[in-house]
Amino acid sequence: VQEAQETRLRLVTSAADLASLEGLEGVSIGRLARETGMSKSGVVRHFETKEELQLQTVAATERFREAAWETVAQQPPGRRRLVAACTSWMTYLAGDVFPGGCFLTAAATEFDGRPGPVRAAVAAALATWLGALERDARIAVDAGELAPDTDPRALVYELNALALAANQARQLFDDDEAPARSLRLMLARIGHPTASARP
Amino acid sequence: VQEAQETRLRLVTSAADLASLEGLEGVSIGRLARETGMSKSGVVRHFETKEELQLQTVAATERFREAAWETVAQQPPGRRRLVAACTSWMTYLAGDVFPGGCFLTAAATEFDGRPGPVRAAVAAALATWLGALERDARIAVDAGELAPDTDPRALVYELNALALAANQARQLFDDDEAPARSLRLMLARIGHPTASARP
Numbered sequence A, B: 001v002q003e004a005q006e007t008r009l010r011l012v013t014s015a016a017d018l019a020s021l022e023g024l025e026g027v028s029i030g031r032l033a034r035e036t037g038m039s040k041s042g043v044v045r046h047f048e049t050k051e052e053l054q055l056q057t058v059a060a061t062e063r064f065r066e067a068a069w070e071t072v073a074q075q076p077p078g079r080r081r082l083v084a085a086c087t088s089w090m091t092y093l094a095g096d097v098f099p100g101g102c103f104l105t106a107a108a109t110e111f112d113g114r115p116g117p118v119r120a121a122v123a124a125a126l127a128t129w130l131g132a133l134e135r136d137a138r139i140a141v142d143a144g145e146l147a148p149d150t151d152p153r154a155l156v157y158e159l160n161a162l163a164l165a166a167n168q169a170r171q172l173f174d175d176d177e178a179p180a181r182s183l184r185l186m187l188a189r190i191g192h193p194t195a196s197a198r199p
Helices: A002-022 A029-036 A040-044 A050-072 A079-094 A103-111 A117-142 A152-173 A178-190 B002-022 B029-036 B040-044 B050-072 B079-094 B103-111 B117-142 B152-173 B178-190
Strands: none
Touching: A002 A029, A002 A050, A002 A103, A029 A040, A029 A050, A050 A079, A050 A103, A050 A117, A079 A117, A079 A152, A079 A178, A103 A117, A103 B103, A103 B152, A117 A152, A117 B152, A152 A178, A152 B103, A152 B117, A152 B152, A152 B178, A178 B152, B002 B029, B002 B050, B002 B103, B029 B040, B029 B050, B050 B079, B050 B103, B050 B117, B079 B117, B079 B152, B079 B178, B103 B117, B103 B152, B117 B152, B152 B178
């Protein structure tokens, strides 16, 4: 059972890498078999359909995100956690976790026009991440760490905008400074506690 | 000759629509033949290879953008033209020019990990648009219509971020208010001339 789990993890990791470069739709059973040196029947033993493979791939990247959040969650809720989350986010975009940039952004753009379980899974994954940020933004506002007229949802909308720009600039224009630029802009929006901030 | 041009335009328009929904890579000669009711050999007469079809599709959407810019360019250079461009941009994202959202954003995300002529064409198209905005931002700064410490390039980076967020929110989360929200945030950055603005 453990060996099967390891093989499956290797397959979805390879699928996520491929998907970040060429799109999730390009990751067929046959392509994945070639990429990993397995037989097609070997791959099919783990994922009966292409959609099953796509869903498992989205689920696997969710586990990466959860692991990243565990580190972020060591910070106290509110502004400090929001700063940690943005820093972790832009460090991820500046690194090479996936060879073609953020897997989720690529999958979101690819599947936003195709209703079905994959689109729903991608939307749910992104909503979970943005929802976590929004919770901390709300805590920060309530604690006086952010200006009282801050709309947590609107703030996270802007943070996400900057993340999308960083990913596009790095992937399409080879602008490796973009994640750092986006992080500076993010911190300019969340980095300045108001005078009434709790000590 | 004119009939051939019209057929070709119909083919690339259909290709752009399909690509906005399912990705440019999914637009094969065969798929396009089925979609338009033409024979495969009929399509091949216009585009010998899939790459040629993809490049012509990018080029066709460039002509849409150029037409939009002609209207924008009726405004005087500088802040007013920048406002017109952002308004036109968000109106485009709020409408249904393509059934799956911005063709160029979809193609950019899809091809950013695949070096070659299509990626280069997509990057050039986006750079042309962003470059035009940057020129007007620079004129606006020089004219005192924007704060003197405004970095035109950084400003356009933020405008593009907000456009990406609007497209993702509308396409993935069915948030039809997103383009208007992004436009408000854009105008908040460019809509306030400084006191030293020329009359």
